[in-house]
Amino acid sequence: MDMNPLLLLMLLMLWSSGLQAEVKHNSKEFLRLVGGASRCAGTLELKHQGEWRPGFGGDSFQMKAAAAVCEHLNCGSAVSLRRIEMSYSISMWLLREVCHPSDYGLPRCVLSWGGSSVREITCSDSVRLLNGTSLCSGRLEVNYNQSNQSKQSWTSVCEADFDQQDAEVVCRELGCGPPSALQGALYGDVGAPVWSKEFQCEGHESALLDCRSSNSTRSSCSPGKAVGLTCSEPIRLVGGASRCAGTLELKIGEWRPVDGPNWALKEAAVACKHLDCGSALAIEDRQSSDRAVWRIPLNLVWSGSPLREFARSAISSTVLYLTCSDSVRLLNGTSLCSGRLEVNYNQSNQSKQSWTSVCEADFDQQDAEVVCREIGCGPPSSLQGALYGDMGAPVWSKEFQCEGHESTLLDCRSSNSTRSSCSPGKAVGLTCSEPIRLVGGASRCAGILEVKLGEWRPVHTLRLTLKEAAAFCEHLNCGSDVSVKQRNSSNRPLWAPRPYCGLTYFSAMGCLKHTIIVSSSWRSPPVLELTCSVRSCKHNNSPLLP
Structure with missing residues (x-):
């Protein structure tokens, strides 16, 4: 039940x-x-x-x-x-x-x-976080009367008595990831804290009250100085080439893989953000022996709810393998292929990733082509300062000098001199096209529909409508009229829309996920062949398959 x-x-x-x-x-x-x-x-x-x-x-x-x-x-x-x-x-x-x-x-x-x-x-019986936005954030309180179970006494802690190493111990004690924010009154204040000794953690302790504390007590602590702490989500990617690729694991007491029925790049992008990685590049289900996993409802992933709070235990023979970019990302866009460009300029230090926007004057069309290819999207279609918001003057201050063939933006040469300033409103906003194409036809506007999610694969016609097929033609600049045929898939892996996603061309990358592996013993599911810019019947939302 x-x-x-x-x-x-x-x-x-x-x-x-x-x-x-x-x-x-x-x-x-x-x-x-x-x-x-x-x-x-x-x-x-x-x-x-x-x-x-x-x-x-x-x-x-x-x-x-x-x-x-x-x-x-x-x-x-x-x-x-x-x-x-x-x-x-x-x-x-x-x-x-x-x-x-x-x-x-x-x-x-x-x-x-x-x-x-x-x-x-x-x-935890010695520390807690209150009034936060998740179980891993809030105003820090310490139980200073722990030995008396009938009279538990909780008090906040003065900001001056608490530092980053102390925060690392608390986050670990609570089963959360490393601290990401530490600030007085970040989550409210309740008067002067009672705890008045300075914590002196070394960082390896398993509990805050295992740390040494100063012998002297603080005479006063100003209002508004109670410690507010935000710890990161306890998630990680393991077994990949970098910290931003691998099997997705979540910790709730113990580390387990995540099993994500119907996860697509839309959900992968949320996980990549939690991991402080770049854009989501690819996602796949990998087979494993039946094992205990964590399962998270899709709607809670979309909403931005903390993954740890709504995961439930399950048994599964598949686990999620994600690949995120570790050097560039697009934020606040209308799709996975658009947004304000940010570059990770401290990539070598895994514990302190540093992301910054890029000045429009230091970035051109060839640079944009490299970025779009790096994040798995199609060629750039728009490049404009502050197109997707601005975050003040960018920290990155060298001009990129890509030749266009590089696989990542940070493989490009950059100028030796640094820019002294970059005006507000000039942070690069970039829109890349969706990685969609028609192949095998008489022109680039005819053929079998393929989408690239790590690799190019045809699209199964399941749940697609004629209106959506026309939208693909429009996105390819091939007109808005379309004729549709269904072709045999020739026993090859396909992309298929997941249920109830509302697939349209601008959300194809977010909705296509299911890999259909066709064997000789199955009836081959049909794929979509489009011919664009021809007169056709009125577009409707009837499925292409009965």
């Missing part, structure tokens, strides 16, 4: 409020973690009708809901969530998906359920 994770979180809070009278009357809790190393770790149990049982056995119980449990228990942030399979069925308490305890009464909202999986939650 699965639930929407956001709804599940809300129901947990409703259950909590619905039980306040019972809790107050009995002076007992209704929720606990048992069997762990501390009261802030263990198997989740719920109390109903005087009986404790494991609770919430469904797949949709994710880190967001685990965080609510940690908060209710006055523990720190949620660090990990494990699904433990039992060899036998056990009695559990499960909350009905649509039920408000105040409307229906608690007995009608809680179901007795038989299941074979339980949830093991680990909360």
Whole structure:
């Protein structure tokens, strides 16, 4: 029995409020973690009708809901969530998906359920982040009365007593990636912090309270100086030629590969951004033996939600392999092939990537051709300063001198002298064409439709409409009229639109993902042959295949 994770979180809070009278009357809790190393770790149990049982056995119980449990228990942030399979069925308490305890009464909202999986939650018991935009960001608080479980005492920390090495320890303690922002009052302030000793971490410690601290105490800390911390997502690419290529892995207590049914470059671009890499170049499913993976709903990837918060455990025989560019990227564009150009000028230092925009005067058409080819797009169609926004004067101040044959922009020569200034509004905005072509016809405006996502492949006609086929012709500057034929795929790999993507020419790279490998035992799925700029019937949205 699965639930929407956001709804599940809300129901947990409703259950909590619905039980306040019972809790107050009995002076007992209704929720606990048992069997762990501390009261802030263990198997989740719920109390109903005087009986404790494991609770919430469904797949949709994710880190967001685990965080609510940690908060209710006055523990720190949620660090990990494990699904433990039992060899036998056990009695559990499960909350009905649509039920408000105040409307229906608690007995009608809680179901007795038989299941074979339980949830093991680990909360940090010494540090937590509050009021952030994700579980890996917020105002830092430290539990300075940790030894007394009945009187947990949390306080914020003064910015002057906390530095980058301390932040690295906290992010690691919370199961997050390295710190990306550290600033006083970044996530609100609650008066002068009580903690008044300076942390002196060396960076290798497993917990903040394992670090040394100064003997002297600070007499005061100004309001607005409470530490606000943002840690990065705990994701990585492994097994590739660089840190920006490989199998996508996510850490929720432990590192596991990500399995992404229907992931395309649209989702890959989100992962590349989290990794502080460049544009998404290619994505593929790679076969593996059945293993535990993390699975993330597509709509939550698109929304920019933190990947860690909504991943759920699954078993899969495929894993995602991504390739991102590590030296250039396009930001704020209308497609994966457009945006404000940024260059990574500190590429050799993996821990401190440094991206900057480029001055329009230092960049020309030949440079643009190299960039478009490097990020897997077609030739440049527009080059203009501030076309996709501006971020102040660019840091990169040398003129690129590409000859056009280079494989990456940073392989090009650049001027020895540096530019003294670059006016605002002059950061390079670039639009590359989509990597689309027609092959095997009598002209460049006729033939089998192919798209390049790492490599050129024909497009399966599944779910394509005549209107979309005409849009491909228009994008190729071949007119807006089209005649369509279906051809045998000749037993070769194809690109196919994933379900419900709303495929059009400008989103082809974001929607095409499925690789159809045709074997001799299958009926060959048809591919699309277009002839553009001919009179045809009125365009409509009827599928090309029945």
